[in-house]
Amino acid sequence: MNDMSRVERQVDTNSIKLECRDCQVYYGDTHAIKDVNVDIEDKTVTAFIGPSGCGKSTFLRCLNRMNDTIDIARVMGSFKLDGEDIYDKRVDPVQLRAKVGMVFQKPNPFPKSIYDNVAYGPRIHGLAKNKAELDEIVEKSLRRGAIWDEVKDRLDAPGTGLSGGQQQRLCIARAVATEPEVLLMDEPCSALDPIATAQVEELIDELRSRYSVVIVTHSMQQAARVSQKTAFFHLGNLVEFGETGQIFTNPEDPRTESYITGRIG
Amino acid sequence: MTDASMQTPETGRRGTSLTATDERTRKRARAEKRFRFYGIIAIATGLFFLVVLFASILKEGIPAFTRTVVSVEFTLTPEQREEAEGTLFKTKAYSDLFIAELNKELAESGINVDFDEAAIERLLGKVGGTIRTFYADNPDKLGEPIMFDLAASSRVDGYFKGRVSRDTLQDSRFLQLSDLDLVDALKEAGIIKQAFNWPFITGADSGVDNPGGAGIGASVVGSFFMMLVVLVLSLPIGVAASIYLEEFAPQNKFTDLIEVNISNLAAVPSIVFGILGLAVFIQFMHLPQSAPLVGGLVLTLMTLPTIIISTRASLKAVPPSIRDAALGVGASKMQAVFHHVLPLAAPGILTGTIIGLAQALGETAPLLLIGMVGFVARGYPDGFLAGFTEPNSAMPAQIYTWAARADVGFYEKAWGGIIILLMFLLTMNIIAIILRRRFERRW
Numbered sequence: 249m250n251d252m253s254r255v256e257r258q259v260d261t262n263s264i265k266l267e268c269r270d271c272q273v274y275y276g277d278t279h280a281i282k283d284v285n286v287d288i289e290d291k292t293v294t295a296f297i298g299p300s301g302c303g304k305s306t307f308l309r310c311l312n313r314m315n316d317t318i319d320i321a322r323v324m325g326s327f328k329l330d331g332e333d334i335y336d337k338r339v340d341p342v343q344l345r346a347k348v349g350m351v352f353q354k355p356n357p358f359p360k361s362i363y364d365n366v367a368y369g370p371r372i373h374g375l376a377k378n379k380a381e382l383d384e385i386v387e388k389s390l391r392r393g394a395i396w397d398e399v400k401d402r403l404d405a406p407g408t409g410l411s412g413g414q415q416q417r418l419c420i421a422r423a424v425a426t427e428p429e430v431l432l433m434d435e436p437c438s439a440l441d442p443i444a445t446a447q448v449e450e451l452i453d454e455l456r457s458r459y460s461v462v463i464v465t466h467s468m469q470q471a472a473r474v475s476q477k478t479a480f481f482h483l484g485n486l487v488e489f490g491e492t493g494q495i496f497t498n499p500e501d502p503r504t505e506s507y508i509t510g511r512i513g
Numbered sequence: 514m515t516d517a518s519m520q521t522p523e524t525g526r527r528g529t530s531l532t533a534t535d536e537r538t539r540k541r542a543r544a545e546k547r548f549r550f551y552g553i554i555a556i557a558t559g560l561f562f563l564v565v566l567f568a569s570i571l572k573e574g575i576p577a578f579t580r581t582v583v584s585v586e587f588t589l590t591p592e593q594r595e596e597a598e599g600t601l602f603k604t605k606a607y608s609d610l611f612i613a614e615l616n617k618e619l620a621e622s623g624i625n626v627d628f629d630e631a632a633i634e635r636l637l638g639k640v641g642g643t644i645r646t647f648y649a650d651n652p653d654k655l656g657e658p659i660m661f662d663l664a665a666s667s668r669v670d671g672y673f674k675g676r677v678s679r680d681t682l683q684d685s686r687f688l689q690l691s692d693l694d695l696v697d698a699l700k701e702a703g704i705i706k707q708a709f710n711w712p713f714i715t716g717a718d719s720g721v722d723n724p725g726g727a728g729i730g731a732s733v734v735g736s737f738f739m740m741l742v743v744l745v746l747s748l749p750i751g752v753a754a755s756i757y758l759e760e761f762a763p764q765n766k767f768t769d770l771i772e773v774n775i776s777n778l779a780a781v782p783s784i785v786f787g788i789l790g791l792a793v794f795i796q797f798m799h800l801p802q803s804a805p806l807v808g809g810l811v812l813t814l815m816t817l818p819t820i821i822i823s824t825r826a827s828l829k830a831v832p833p834s835i836r837d838a839a840l841g842v843g844a845s846k847m848q849a850v851f852h853h854v855l856p857l858a859a860p861g862i863l864t865g866t867i868i869g870l871a872q873a874l875g876e877t878a879p880l881l882l883i884g885m886v887g888f889v890a891r892g893y894p895d896g897f898l899a900g901f902t903e904p905n906s907a908m909p910a911q912i913y914t915w916a917a918r919a920d921v922g923f924y925e926k927a928w929g930g931i932i933i934l935l936m937f938l939l940t941m942n943i944i945a946i947i948l949r950r951r952f953e954r955r956w
């Protein structure tokens with residue numbers, strides 16, 4: 249990005265990046281997301297927490313229209329990225345997904361080489377003018393994914409031949425390689441050891457200076473460590489949304505309190 | 514399971530030794546053993562029938578690959594030719610020269626046998642005509658010694674292969690008992706012998722009374738042009754249709770209907786496609802009869818459902834997470850399909866295509882309906898484009914025609930043709946395996 253935009257960005261620090269109003273998601277007849285209102289701020293890490301099956305992934309997938317690929321899923325409500333409705337008929341989801349990247353809950357590297365996994369996004373978006381630039385992007389992304397040291401000698405090896413945790417970090421590297429403005433991460437650390445987790449958290453912290461990050465996590469400590477805002481989901485409802493410190497020290501809703509203290513889940 | 518066993522005093526497995534198997538475990542082990550035994554029996558039965566089938570095909574078909582030839586070195590001087598051309602019965606003059614040469618060679622080997630021109634004609638057909646045509650076509654060969662390999666008649670060939678014996682032979686205008694003496698003498702002199710039957714592989718169909726001259730080459734070419742049409746049409750259409758149906762089409766009643774229809778098409782008897790081809794391509798569109806082009810179009814209709822079904826199955830087998838991954842980094846649906854899904858599905862698509870082609874290669878009934886019967890394959894097409902439009906047959910139709918002919922000599926040709934057909938199918942399967950290996954990702 250050029251300097252102009254950086255200056256401009258600094259001006260509207262913590263402006264609202266994604267504004268979601270009255271969001272509903274149905275899977276057939278199942279009402280998976282009910283009346284959710286969330287404002288995701290720019291240059292902020294927002295954590296989604298909640299018991300399994302409460303709709304965190306579903307809501308996350310609404311933010312880059314990945315639910316479009318599920319035939320039975322119906323999404324309603326208004327989702328505005330920088331004030332533009334992302335479900336507008338004129339919006340091409342391809343362009344949206346270039347701006348809103350995603351790391352999936354299950355690691356899903358392409359059955360191609362490690363290099364090609366990371367280079368694929370920049371290639372299709374034309375981010376590199378030549379091979380040298382592409383090499384640079386790949387290296388930078390792999391470093392940010394905290395996996396460069398492990399794979400730098402075998403970039404031609406298949407991405408699917410890595411361990412589960414390495415695959416997940418490769419997917420993170422792949423997601424950041426396209427320089428998205430918002431990065432959605434669905435339990436990115438669930439398969440990682442503490443060291444890799446710490447590295448990914450460091451990455452998230454670093455990304456925060458430029459992007460807005462939304463992270464789904466089952467680890468209260470992680471949510472507390474990396475996020476500034478936390479949203480607690482329960483049975484498809486957004487129960488509580490606010491400053492992370494506030495949520496963890498002084499939750500308003502009794503359900504939030506019992507969840508973070510480990511009584512429901 | 515029974516009440517008694519549930520009431521046994523020792524509950525749990527505490528105290529029992531691991532080495533002492535109990536009744537339940539033994540029962541399960543016996544059931545497994547029985548099942549393995551059934552499996553082996555099933556495979557053995559299948560293998561047995563396969564071996565019997567192959568053995569009988571080879572036994573009946575191998576003789577088609579040898580033929581009986583009379584090899585005589587013959588020199589014709591320009592003067593001899595002039596003289597022969599001056600006579601009234603020209604071919605007889607050539608024939609006399611040939612018989613003289615044959616007598617000389619027999620005498621050199623110290624064999625003495627009586628024979629006349631009629632006997633030679635029964636053995637070798639019209640030799641004089643053959644020689645005359647040869648020199649008319651190759652006048653520069655005059656005066657040089659030329660080795661003539663003359664095919665022996667079907668009966669003589671049968672005598673060598675055990676189809677005809679002295680005990681069963683009845684004198685006829687085709688072969689007489691006394692001719693066999695001449696055959697034996699020629700055999701002793703090394704003039705008549707068995708040789709590899711190249712004309713069977715490279716030749717075209719012959720008349721109904723000349724099984725010896727029948728070859729499968731022309732119909733192999735017919736099959737080739739047909740398969741070309743099938744491949745060029747059914748692969749792109751089939752794959753495009755499958756990709757659209759599987760990845761892009763909305764799920765609704767209409768696409769369901771299409772899906773059901775495709776599955777049903779795969780089960781339609783091939784003769785129905787033949788009638789359809791006759792009515793639409795020949796009678797309505799006035800495409801040429803008996804043309805490999807029309808055969809290819811009909812077989813394309815038959816092959817499409819096979820290709821579509823297997824392509825869709827291999828597309829379905831690609832994990833959806835790969836599509837999500839591609840869409841997630843901002844690939845369009847088309848990019849996700851062509852960059853990631855299709856390469857993963859390619860081995861399955863290829864296998865399905867080759868199986869479809871192999872089925873089409875062996876299909877007979879629809880070809881008979883559009884006139885690609887065996888006797889049409891009288892020669893090679895002149896040129897590549899003519900290969901599509903000139904009347905020709907295809908291997909299975911040729912085999913069918915031979916099998917239906919009265920002369921026993923054709924029986925052997927039919928089996929020989931089956932061997933050739935099976936060799937082509939085997940080659941296609943090997944190609945399928947190799948391609949599969951090459952395209953299959955090792956991760």
Ligand SMILES: Nc1ncnc2c1ncn2[C@@H]1O[C@H](COP(=O)(O)OP(=O)(O)OP(=O)(O)O)[C@@H](O)[C@H]1O
Nearest residue numbers: 275278280299300301302303304305306307318353
């Ligand atoms: N593709 C789908 N089809 C039908 N129902 C679905 C689908 N995906 C999710 N659901 C339903 O939607 C609800 C929310 O699922 P979701 O995956 O969003 O939960 P989650 O909060 O991400 O859970 P976890 O923490 O276990 O990942 C669940 O009840 C689930 O059964």
Ligand SMILES: [Mg+2]
Nearest residue numbers: 304305353434
């Ligand atoms: Mg989830």
